[in-house]
Amino acid sequence: MQTITSKVAFFQVLTFFWLINVSFAQSGRQSFQVFDQATGQPIPFVHIKVENKEGTGTTSDVRGTFSISGFQEGDVLIFSHVGYQRQEVTFSRLKRNPMVYLVQETQELETFEFSAGENPALALVRKAIANRDINNPEKLKSFRYASYNKMVVTLDGLTENPEVDDSLVNFLEGGHLFMSETYSEVKFKSPGKRNENVQASKISGIENPIFAAVSTSFQPFSVYSDHIKILEIPFVNPISEDGMRKYDYFLEDSLQTDWGKTYLISYQPKSGKSYRLGxxxxxxxxxxxxxxxxxxxxxxEVGQINFEIQQKNRFDGEHWFPEQMNSIYVFSELDFESKKVKLVNQTFLSDIRINDLDPKEKISPIGVTFDLAKGEKDWAQLRMDSLSTREFLTYQRFDNLDPKIKRRLNSGANFLAYLSTGRVRLGAVDVLPNRIFRFNQYERFGLGLGLSSSQSLSDLFRLEGYFRYGFQDKAWKYGGSLGFLLDSEQDIRFQLGYSQDIEEPGRTLLPRGRSFTTSGLVYRNFLLSRVDEVQRYFVSYSQMPLKGFRYKLIGSVENRVNVLDFAESSPPDEYVSRFTATEAGVELNYVGGESTTRVGNDIVSMTLSYPVIGFRLSKSIPDLLGGNVNFLSSEFKFEHQWSAGNSLHQLHMTAQGIWGSDLPVSYLNTGYGIQVQAGEGFDLPLVFPGFLQTMQVYEFLSDRSLHVNYAHLTGPIFTKKGKGVSIAPQLKFHQSFAIGSLSNPDRYDFIRFQTMERGYWESGLEIANLIKLNSGLNSQGWGIGFFYRYGPYALPDSRDNLRFTLSLTAAF
Incomplete structure (x- = not known):
């Protein structure tokens, strides 16, 4: 099952937006603003030049603001922009009214066909591609800057004049739905070390700072990568080799500016192409x-969301660097009084310093941290953009709310914020929702409760406990732990605890992350039917020294009992089903490009990032604290997802190995199957990446094993749209292989199993998005899949080797 997810922060701030009306004065230069006459919205990147004067050109910024020095009364300014009628305005008229309104063209831009060598835009785009590394800010050794970010949630089409619009939306009282501001210091060191430290935050009606957007919440900082990721969806960058194959380019205009000539080029997909293109x-x-x-x-249109991202860069004499960023999102399924909900996020950079960071200066591996000093901030000094009338009235409306309503609003916001960490705060206690319900084939339905001390009780330590009752096995499970946060900068933690619970033999002990295999891991837990009863004492020390990288030192003593209710006969007398393992080891985990935010005492990953690498190595120590088994155990996991053109590629590899004599079945790998054995439970016929779709659960036993899966998803073969329903079939090819070995298999003759020395092969084909249904803010795509098992472990009846599945995709 494929899942394309958005940022956690995106859902938590899905009540914001934008409208701006400013006059941004600079010393010696008068400022003006350009608007769309039909919508009243500022127009970014309008070309403005003075007639018959070379070298006087400029471009409006993301707010439509511009300034030109050295005017004379008789000067005529020429305004031009793709999609708008050219307009001439005298300087004398502009002085009387500093706002210019452009009229949209009534016709779309014509499509022209160029043969090789005729299109002058192509040569310019090729040179921009060749210089990507030179101009990419993320290729610099280091940089720092101050960031002012303003995010507004409003209604599309509202003007700045409340008297015009508020007859339709009186509940806004002249303001917007919601807004926030943040002021941050950002530091970057190559390769990829970046931290945004939020030093001031102001949110309408809400006190929790996590609801304030930061500089990279809604668009990437650099626009030079092969793909521009918007809400986790990769769009082919027009400034890329693949973009050259998929886009048409048109040279529209040129302008002489302070630092040379600027060429305006429009781009659009080539005929017949549109999937993940801009x-x-x-x-x-x-x-x-x-x-x-x-x-x-x-x-x-992407799902139920339409967007536009804008970025303005500035040349400092040596480097180009972002100066302003603007993101606009319109939600077609959310509306009030026939107006669509719109979110606008604007970022303004100042105090930019390039390559001046001390090489010894450490940067926090956590992407976003908060350092909010108590007391009121002087936002007049921090703002790089003044508040418009509506923005001011938005704050005023929330400030004037009834105190009881304010408390409820903040309670709801805190609930959402801490829910992202897997916790629900109730005063000095946190409820752990993942401890309330559990369902699997062994316990059937498990009901319990998990509680933890909250941050309001202590920033230093956290005391947790849980209990659960299984209604089929009629047994109680319980446990608790005491953890200490020793350093918040690198998230250094020390924890010790105890549990009396059940555990599936042979399962991975690596922590479960967020990736394309997550849905399969959740479903695989539902299929659990074989268990050990485990009493465990444990201790751990963990640290995040680098971005995306965490290591953990672990130690434990386990008293295990094999519950062999699935055995076909009694185990031999020499087989030990009750034993104690004293174990010490290390876990290493890396997530490339991971974006994290500290929420209270927890670190929350804000994106799906790749590659994901996990490694675990542990050694049992016999005769220590009662240990009576001797083994060396290792696990390795590698997952990567990347785009190439319109195609999506997924690679999953996992390996497990254990070395020792007379090993209990608890430590043997039980295969990588996701198919329920006949008559042993409900089989959900969905595709779960990272597993073998035709292999049965518990079909194989191995003390050393390897599983590799590769999947390739194409773009849509064709697209047909209807009201609320569309057809956009995509092909996804799967190829999987697994191999394993088992020392002394006769020792486990009381269990039914196979070994995998000869290799297990599986191929599959999904036809995804045969039917795509729009629902709310997202869409669900349904299709079918076929998987076939072949090779040495093919079943005698060829029909048993074929598995039909459903394909489910979700996109925002």
């Missing part, structure tokens, strides 16, 4: 052929 504008400077301005919107 359209928009490139402003390429003759100085290093950098992107001076960048505008991207989807070529076709």
């Amino acid at each position: 359209k928009g504008l490139l402003y390429i400077s003759s100085r290093l052929y950098a992107l001076e301005n960048f505008l991207l919107k989807p070529a076709e």
Whole structure:
């Protein structure tokens, strides 16, 4: 089952938006603003030049604001922008009214066909691609800057004048639905070490700072990668080799500016292409052929969300660097009084310093941290953009709310914030929702409760406990732990605890992360039917020294009992089903490009990031604390997902090994199957990546094993859209292989199993999104899948080797 998820932060702030009306004065230069006459919205990146004067050109910023010095009364300014009628305005008129309104063109841009060598835009785009590494800010050795971020949730089409619109939406009282501001310090060191420290936060009606957006919440910082990721969906970058094959480019205009010539190029998908492609504008400077301005919107609607991202870069004489970023999201399924909900997130950078960080200066591996000093902030000094009338009234409306309503609003916000950490705060106690219900084939239904001390009780330590009753096995399970947060900068933790619970033999002990295999791991836990009864004492020490990397030192004493209710005969007398294992080891986990935020005492991953690498090595110590088994155990996991053009690639590899004599069945790998054995439970016919779809659960035993799976998802073969339903079939090819070995298999003759020395093969084909249903903010795609088992472990009847499944995808 494929899942395309969005950022956790995106859902938590899905009540914000944007409208701006400012006058941004600079010393010696008068400022003006350009608007769309139909919508009243500012127009970014408008070309403005003075007639018959070379070198006087400029471009409006993301707010539509611009300034030009050295005017004379008789000067005529020429305003031009793709999709708008050219307009001439005299300076004398502009002084009387500093706002210019452009009229949209009535026709779409014509499509032209160019043969090789005829299109001058292609040469410019190629030079921009060749200089990507030179102009990419994330290729610099280091940088730092101050970031002012403003995020507003409003209604699409509202003007700045409340008297015009509030007859339709009186409940806004002249303001927006919601808004927030943050002021941060950002530091970056190559390769990829980045921390945004939020030093001030202001949110309408809410005190929890996690609901305030930061500089990279809604669009990437760099626009030079092969794909521009928006809400976890990768769009092919027009400034890429693959983009050259998929887009048409048109040179629209050129302008002489302070640092050279700027070429305005529009781009759109080639005929017949649209999947994960955009359209928009490139402003390429003759100085290093950098992107001076960048505008991207989807070529076709993405789920139930339409967006536009804008970025303005500035040249400091040596480097190009982002100066302003603007993201606009319109939610087609959310509306009030026939107006769509819209979110606008704007970021303004200042105090930019490049390559001046001390090489010895440490940067927190946590992506977003909060350092909010108590007391009121002087936002007049922090803001790089003044508040508009509506924005001011938004704060005022929330400030004037009834205190009881304010408390409820904050309680709801805190609930959502801490729910992202797997916790629900109730005063000094946190409830752990994942401890309340449990369902599997052994316990059937398990009901319990998990409680923990909250951060309000102590920042230093956390005391947790849980209990659960299984209604089929009629047994209680319980446990508890005491943890200490020794250092918040690198998330250094020390924990010790005890549990009396059940555990499936042969399962991975690596922590479960967030990846394309997560749905399969959840379903595999549901299939649990074989268990050990385990009494465990444990201790651990963990640290996050680098971004995305965590290590953990572990020690435990386990008293295990094999529950052999699945055995076909009695085990031999020499087989030990009750034993004690004293174990010490290390876990290493790495998530490439992971974006994390500290929420209270917890670290929350905000994105799905790859590659995911996990490694665990442990050694039992016989005769220590009663230990009577001797083994060396290891596990390895590698998962990677990447896009190439319109295709998506997924690679999953896992290996397990244990070395020792007279090993209990508890430590043997039980295969990588996801199919329920006939007559042993409900079989859910869905595709679960990371598992063998035709292998039965518990079909194999191995003390050393390897499983590799590769999947390739194509773009849509064709697309047909209807109201609420569309057809956009995609092909997903699967190829899997597994191999394993087992020393002394006769020792386990009382269990039915096979070994995998000769290798297990499986191939599959999904036809995804045969039917795509739009529902709320997301869409669900349904299709079918076929998987076939072949090779040495093919079943005698070829029909038993074929498995039919459903394919389910979800996208926002």
